Amino acid sequence: MNDTKKYGFTTTILHSDRQKPIEHGSLHKPIHTSVAFGYQDARELASVFQGKQPGFRYGRQGNPTVSALEEKITRMEQGLATICFATGMAAIGSLVQALLRNGDHVVSSSFLFGNTNSLWQTATGQGIEVSFADATDVANVEAALTPQTRMVFVETIANPRTQVADLKRIGQLCRDRGILYVVDNTMTSPYLFRPKMVGASLVVNALTKSIAGHGNVLGGAVTDTGLFDWSRYPNIIETYKRYAQAQWGLAQIRAKALRDFGASLAPESAHHIAVGAETIALRMERECANALALARMLEADKRVAAVHYPGLPSHPQHEIATKLFRACGSLLSFELQPEVDCFDYLNRLKLGVPASNLGDTRTLVIPVAHTIFYEMGPERRASMGIAESLIRVSVGIEDTEDLVEDFRQALDA
Numbered sequence: 001m002n003d004t005k006k007y008g009f010t011t012t013i014l015h016s017d018r019q020k021p022i023e024h025g026s027l028h029k030p031i032h033t034s035v036a037f038g039y040q041d042a043r044e045l046a047s048v049f050q051g052k053q054p055g056f057r058y059g060r061q062g063n064p065t066v067s068a069l070e071e072k073i074t075r076m077e078q079g080l081a082t083i084c085f086a087t088g089m090a091a092i093g094s095l096v097q098a099l100l101r102n103g104d105h106v107v108s109s110s111f112l113f114g115n116t117n118s119l120w121q122t123a124t125g126q127g128i129e130v131s132f133a134d135a136t137d138v139a140n141v142e143a144a145l146t147p148q149t150r151m152v153f154v155e156t157i158a159n160p161r162t163q164v165a166d167l168k169r170i171g172q173l174c175r176d177r178g179i180l181y182v183v184d185n186t187m188t189s190p191y192l193f194r195p196k197m198v199g200a201s202l203v204v205n206a207l208t209k210s211i212a213g214h215g216n217v218l219g220g221a222v223t224d225t226g227l228f229d230w231s232r233y234p235n236i237i238e239t240y241k242r243y244a245q246a247q248w249g250l251a252q253i254r255a256k257a258l259r260d261f262g263a264s265l266a267p268e269s270a271h272h273i274a275v276g277a278e279t280i281a282l283r284m285e286r287e288c289a290n291a292l293a294l295a296r297m298l299e300a301d302k303r304v305a306a307v308h309y310p311g312l313p314s315h316p317q318h319e320i321a322t323k324l325f326r327a328c329g330s331l332l333s334f335e336l337q338p339e340v341d342c343f344d345y346l347n348r349l350k351l352g353v354p355a356s357n358l359g360d361t362r363t364l365v366i367p368v369a370h371t372i373f374y375e376m377g378p379e380r381r382a383s384m385g386i387a388e389s390l391i392r393v394s395v396g397i398e399d400t401e402d403l404v405e406d407f408r409q410a411l412d413a
């Protein structure tokens with residue numbers, strides 16, 4: 001197989017490692033545990049350090065197993081290059097660490113993963129100004145821009161209320177203004193959507209979720225799509241301008257975030273993620289079909305007050321979602337009528353497991369306001385549209401009838 005032919009999504013991932021020779025014809029990229037990398041010629045070592053030739057220096061900044069995964073993610077996103085991190089949050093935190101300075105301004109979607117919301121509070125304490133905007137309409141993002149805005153940050157489908165950002169028009173706005181556009185693609189994954197299509201500069205994926213897919217490993221990634229003109233970004237340090245311009249951003253992230261901050265992905269984890277990634281298309285097909293079936297059943301039941309799933313025609317961004325995404329994802333949330341206690345309901349489920357993760361093969365459920373969004377308090381929850389009875393469901397690959405029946409029987413108390 002060679003790169004000149006365009007293969008489909010899964011074929012490309014399956015044969016990604018074989019693009020480069022692997023020891024003994026191994027079909028999986030081996031797990032390289034060495035922290036140090038030895039060179040025959042000391043000049044070669046120097047040359048690797050000076051960025052004049054490719055090679056590994058020290059495990060914190062790069063590792064062959066991790067690097068093979070980075071190439072896989074790059075292919076999935078059809079980007080320029082990728083850096084992997086220990087977790088999805090390490091990937092997002094690294095962007096703040098490496099690219100933003102005191103006095104910079106960020107516009108972030110107000111519909112956000114809870115820990116990213118908390119991270120923006122930390123950044124605020126460090127002199128970065130963050131404005132939250134309802135990103136389902138580009139007008140709100142535009143109104144929040146200031147001359148100091150360096151970054152616009154959105155999620156594709158927000159967790160847990162499933163609002164879909166006005167992805168394409170925000171991309172156009174960022175391009176017109178020369179602003180870095182960061183899209184967290186975790187909820188869609190590159191199988192359902194490539195943010196590069198709407199002009200994203202950097203794409204974040206929490207590999208922990210759908211890409212690894214089995215709830216047995218943590219990881220994160222930042223992919224440069226190659227669309228952003230880094231010469232327009234004022235925070236690039238002179239040292240990294242010795243690389244080709246397209247590489248400035250990731251060179252600075254690799255050094256400032258990975259080298260200096262050390263949130264590196266372990267090679268064993270990279271292996272787990274790479275194996276999981278081989279079946280992402282198969283899993284997502286089933287998960288999205290299950291999510292739609294479940295959403296339809298819940299919406300038709302009068303004991304359910306509201307269902308949030310972009311695949312339902314009643315969803316406010318249904319049209320955008322079906323236009324942009326291959327399917328509408330494996331995450332849905334719903335609110336029960338006041339007479340049904342959400343804890344009692346969850347306890348009646350036999351298959352849905354009360355647990356905090358997403359993109360697992362098993363269906364997981366969580367009462368949002370009482371757990372992952374507890375810390376932010378009732379006011380901020382209300383502003384994010386989080387009802388106190390909201391149940392988030394990460395839909396797994398169980399047989400559709402089993403899953404739908406489980407959520408239905410639990411209503412019949």
Ligand SMILES: *Cc1c(COP(=O)(O)O)cnc(C)c1O
Nearest residue numbers: 087088089113184186206208219
């Ligand atoms: C889970 C998640 C993250 C963080 O990923 P971790 O690997 O758990 O740190 C970031 N963004 C979104 C949208 C997520 O769902």
